[in-house]
Amino acid sequence: MSALLTTPTPVAPQEPRGIRSLMQRVSHHVEALPTAASVVIFVGMLVYGEIAYGRILQASTLSNLLINNAHLILLAVGLTFVILTGGIDLSVGAVIACSSVAGVMLINAGWNPWLAMVLMVLIGTAFGAVSGVLIQYFNVQPFIATLAMMFLGRGLASILSTQPVRLGDDSAARLLSTKIKIIDGPKVNDLVITPSVIIAILVVVIAFVILHRTRTGRTVYAIGGSEQSASLMGLPVAATKLWVYVISGSLAGLAAVLYTSRLGSAQNITGLGWELDAIAAAVIGGTLLTGGAGFVLGSVIGALVLGLMNVLITRDGGIPPEATTIITGGILLVFVLLQRAVLAKQRE
């Protein structure tokens, strides 16, 4: 937090030249400032955690951080696409509930687990496609369309089952969360990785390439900057806007696969409030809520900041776990305000 307070200090006109030139250099990359702040916060949290509670900066804690937040990373990446275009997707948590309950029930009904997992992703794709069509072709505001999908997802999940459904202990779906030791450390301090984490990393890499190295990526940024200009330039605005919701929905479906595989069960209230975590992760990572600026890797950091915060709160023990959402909300608010300050600076 202290980094946050010190970075965007406004410079008085009488400041010496050295600081002013530094500020000028910073203001060239001013849209990267929130991302830089989140990296500083992440490192700060790691250091603070190590000093205050210990056993944070070690292989097992860090690999668990990745394993436990693989699904959140996927959601944050999906939301980065959506938010970059200036939209929002509130349905991801409910999509996970619907997709995971359906998937587990199908597997328990004797379906091929791999086929069921593909279907789980496709359920997410379908939700995203419906939101996208509503938003792009019927001019529905993004948060209303995805709010409706949130209702629909929760409702459908509840129609399927209101009880937790469990995967069989030997189900192939659990294979995705098999722990693979990479470095066998002393005692339990191993560097562990699961296929889920590998999938999440792959998704991040692909998303990074798409956003920063392809035409589709440029179009996503252009839409967020100004949709009108983008379409006047002849960019495929309609198709791209549809795509970002399909991507976000599909990644939510994939997140459902990873989460179900790790937990081994699903319920109609799975993923409650995750859309907010995902939005917070993207915003903390420096994605502008009005669209047009942001980084996939920033969102990953944002997701890890939230994950690490949970670890620290658990370690601390003094903070009631109920307060987690308040802290998340507070952090989200601080970063949104920081964004506004940065935007105002840019406009000057």
Added chain:
Amino acid sequence: MNEHAREPLGALKSILKRQYIWGIVAIALLLLINVIKEPTYLAISVGHNGHLVGNVIDILRSAAPVMMIAVGMCLVVATKGIDLSVGSLMAVAGAVAMEFLSSAPNTPGAAFAALGLVIVVTGALGAINGILVSVVGLQPFISTLVLMLAGRGLAKVITGGQNTSATNDVFRWFANGYVFGIPVVFVLALAIVIVVGLVVRRSALGLMIEAIGMDPKAARLAGINRRALLLTVYIAGGVLAGFAGVFATATVMTVDVSRTGYLLELDAILAVVIGGTSLAGGKFNITGAAIGAVLIATLDKTVVFLGVSSSASPAFKAIVIVALVLLQSERVRRMFRQRRAARPAKREVVAA
């Protein structure tokens, strides 16, 4: 709220033009479905102590909290905003009231003190929303999303994560009592609808709110104090959510911190849209929002009555809301208009 129609036929026509007439039609249809399944569904009998008893009364009772938050939401939506925090504020209100009453004596004074405390707390939280929107200038859905997220946490912190329960006869009466055989809670909700409607429509307040929603710049040039008005609207939304939370928890005299008011912000938005208020801001209709709330309560009861789990009702609401926003969308309207006018114009729709 009504234009003065000179003849009865004209009055009928002007009513038919309002969008909430479809809400009434939908309520009638849902009731019809229930009557087909159970011919005595609409029967209202007089209970042993003079209270009216029946499914319709149940519907009115459960419509009341949604009516209250829908009125607040209606005003917020008219300013081109949205308040996603009302459900969480209901939980906060319930938590505040129950925590206070669980250690207070069982007296009418304590009940009203709890009510006052709830008004202060939810008003303050509404003011936070209002300040973020009007002074800081954040997008309404983000500022209220933060409180939606943090509000439930706050409710949990207030009760220490427990589902606190309390006993207070007067407080309980708010939700379960009867006036002239009609549930108190419905009478109060109706009173709130009427009072807010009168205040807004019999003064320039309503026009000012609509002006902000239609064109903030023009409104400012017209000398409307946008900040103060937005702040007032969000505070009103917060306090109304507080009332709704009180009634929702007083029914069982227990606050369920994770379920009280859960997803109710969506019910409120749905009620507002059914009532003919466009989510794009501008013109609003409080009567419509109240009818929308009754429709939602009817839908909830029908879904349960038909034997579907009550937690599945969001799916039905989602279908209703999608249908409604589609009807509001320009593309669908154009399609209807063109079908009525001429055939060849159809090509343009595809091209666009």
